[in-house]
């Protein structure tokens with residue numbers, strides 16, 4: 156399997172056009188975070204903001220609202236139980252699943268969001284959203300999809316047990332799933348029109364919230380650079396490349412630190 160190369164990533168992340176405004180760089184809605192997993196919503200939303208998305212809104216449980224406002228004043232915050240259909244229509248990219256849970260409330264949020272998304276929008280399907288779809292609790296929406304399962308979520312979605320997940324079996328299963336599939340692991344594989352492996356990442360990333368962070372980076376990249384294989388590849392590469400830099404001097408690469416490093420890392424990439 157080919158690996159993602161730096162040239163591809165540098166081609167994706169270009170200097171920002173001067174004649175622009177916030178709407179130029181993508182509207183992202185993150186639907187995430189139940190009462191227990193507010194951190195997942197904070198990480199995904201922060202990654203979208205620090206990854207350069209122009210306008211970011213998070214729909215989450217009201218218990219998470221004060222923390223979000225305090226930590227991330229750039230983001231708008233709404234109750235995920237309110238009617239989101241008008242808000243959804245305004246978005247370029249929707250992230251759904253980080254820390255959503257799999258109870259009846261999560262199911263109803265997921266189903267209502269999927270019912271409102273448009274075929275021209277990109278939906279990043281992560282975490283609990285994947286688990287619920289695999290359990291046939293929600294139908295796959297007609298949209299530009301990006302799936303981000305970890306190995307157990309991929310087992311649930313594809314039916315391939317972790318021990319049997321190889322580039323070949325993964326590619327075959329991914330071909331039956333609409334959109335781009337990011338099978339996360341020690342060496343993440345990305346299946347779209349092309350199949351590639353991410354050369355970066357380490358055990359320093361094995362900490363809760365790493366995947367939640369990736370969803371926000373992917374959303375920011377698609378919002379700015381469009382829905383393409385190479386854009387998703389660039390997001391996956393950037394996530395692990397920042398963690399690899401941190402891991403040179405740190406035992407653990409905390410997701411919050413990866414997020415904080417995004418603006419500088421992207422500047423360097425864009426100048427290459």
Ligand SMILES: NC(=O)C1=CN([C@@H]2O[C@H](COP(=O)(O)OP(=O)(O)OC[C@H]3O[C@@H](n4cnc5c(N)ncnc54)[C@H](OP(=O)(O)O)[C@@H]3O)[C@@H](O)[C@H]2O)[C@@H](O)CC1
Pocket residue numbers: 191192193194195196252253254255256282283286305306307308317339340363364365366367
């Ligand atoms: N701060 C927050 O708010 C945070 C919120 N979070 C949110 O929590 C929700 C639940 O997320 P989840 O991933 O922990 O749960 P689930 O899908 O049941 O998978 C776990 C099971 O799968 C197994 N497993 C095997 N291989 C694996 C692999 N490669 N990667 C991972 N797991 C693997 C694993 O086996 P074990 O660990 O026992 O070896 C275990 O049996 C989700 O919505 C997420 O967004 C988290 O992000 C943390 C920070």
Ligand SMILES: Nc1ncnc2c1ncn2[C@@H]1O[C@H](COP(=O)(O)OP(=O)(O)O)[C@@H](O)[C@H]1O
Pocket residue numbers: 282304305339340341342343355356357358359360361362363364365366367368369
């Ligand atoms: N040992 C490892 N080596 C490289 N990358 C890893 C390792 N462990 C985890 N990761 C990366 O961290 C992320 C974990 O995603 P996920 O399990 O969904 O996290 P969470 O749901 O806790 O946010 C993925 O991007 C994965 O590739």
Ligand SMILES: [Mg+2]
Pocket residue numbers: 281282305366367
């Ligand atoms: Mg996850």
